[in-house]
Amino acid sequence: MDISTEMIDAATAKAVEAGLFPRRALKEELDEARMIMFDILQAALSAPQAETAPLSITPVRPASQTTRRLTLVYARS
Numbered sequence: 318m319d320i321s322t323e324m325i326d327a328a329t330a331k332a333v334e335a336g337l338f339p340r341r342a343l344k345e346e347l348d349e350a351r352m353i354m355f356d357i358l359q360a361a362l363s364a365p366q367a368e369t370a371p372l373s374i375t376p377v378r379p380a381s382q383t384t385r386r387l388t389l390v391y392a393r394s
Contacts, residue, residue: 349388
């Protein structure tokens with residue numbers, strides 16, 4: 318499956334909503350966020366499919382109660 322621009326846009330928007338990326342960012346930061354999301358989507362789509370039902374992930378606390386800001390550090394090799 319090919320990764321479309323719409324997929325990257327949607328994933329990046331969700332990451333911004335979750336507080337993983339800043340809401341207001343410079344163009345360079347947005348480009349870097351899009352590259353990160355592309356790599357994440359590519360890894361997820363190329364991962365072998367599990368034979369069992371997917372596990373449901375329940376957040377420990379709602380995003381509105383988050384007290385710390387997560388800073389992602391990403392290095393491309």
